[in-house]
Amino acid sequence: SQTIHQWPATLVQPVGSPLSLECTVEGTSNPNLYWYRQAAGRGLQLLFYSVGIGQISSEVPQNLSASRPQDRQFILSSKKLLLSDSGFYLCAWSVLWDRGETQYFGPGTRLLVL
Amino acid sequence: ILNVEQSPQSLHVQEGDSTNFTCSFPSSNFYALHWYRWETAKSPEALFVMTLNGDEKKKGRISATLNTKEGYSYLYIKGSQPEDSATYLCAFIVYNAGNMLTFGGGTRLMVKP
Numbered sequence: 438s439q440t441i442h443q444w445p446a447t448l449v450q451p452v453g454s455p456l457s458l459e460c461t462v463e464g465t466s467n468p469n470l471y472w473y474r475q476a477a478g479r480g481l482q483l484l485f486y487s488v489g490i491g492q493i494s495s496e497v498p499q500n501l502s503a504s505r506p507q508d509r510q511f512i513l514s515s516k517k518l519l520l521s522d523s524g525f526y527l528c529a530w531s532v533l534w535d536r537g538e539t540q541y542f543g544p545g546t547r548l549l550v551l
Numbered sequence: 552i553l554n555v556e557q558s559p560q561s562l563h564v565q566e567g568d569s570t571n572f573t574c575s576f577p578s579s580n581f582y583a584l585h586w587y588r589w590e591t592a593k594s595p596e597a598l599f600v601m602t603l604n605g606d607e608k609k610k611g612r613i614s615a616t617l618n619t620k621e622g623y624s625y626l627y628i629k630g631s632q633p634e635d636s637a638t639y640l641c642a643f644i645v646y647n648a649g650n651m652l653t654f655g656g657g658t659r660l661m662v663k664p
Contacts, residue, residue, distance in 0.1 A: 469650060480656040481640065496651070527594070534649040536583035537602060542594035
């Protein structure tokens with residue numbers, strides 16, 4: 438069966454510090470991968486998605502970046518965190534890049550930038 | 552920017568009550584609508600994927616309908632139970648956008664025993 442892992446679960450970082458959040462998927466090959474953020478009082482917002490190794494599409498201009506160094510690994514990074522980067526970050530995967538495909542979500546990382 | 556609205560934002564019901572809430576989305580360029588359920592301290596889980604106008608889907612006591620011409624979907628819960636307490640999210644996919652979900656703000660349902 439497929440599983441998705443995210444770490445860390447919780448992170449408190451000072452403004453201006455770097456960030457690296459990791460997401461890995463097990464039990465499937467060539468998944469589509471997604472990063473979402475839920476800021477306080479707001480809905481889930483798609484940040485990045487990837488349909489293959491090294492292929493990253495960004496949906497929202499910001500100081501975050503994403504990379505996919507391996508088939509089942511998706512990393513969210515920042516060189517300098519802003520207060521507005523605080524939120525709950527969810528990684529998800531799907532089998533196909535198709536409208537009928539369910540996305541499967543990881544446990545999430547809660548990030549607090551102080 | 553796609554506008555996906557959910558109402559109400561939150562809802563308190565008694566155990567046994569039936570309830571419903573709404574997801575509104577742009578009626579033009581419709582491709583698909585997904586419903587997810589997000590319980591506290593868990594990951595969002597898929598409920599339904601709807602692609603055709605007039606679609607009706609059902610899973611146990613939960614059902615959903617879709618009207619793409621007027622741009623809304625209803626989620627119904629019959630005989631709410633405390634374990635139904637969660638945030639219910641709808642997500643819209645615009646035409647030809649693969650699997651790119653634009654989520655609404657969610658409806659938070661609390662069922663009192």
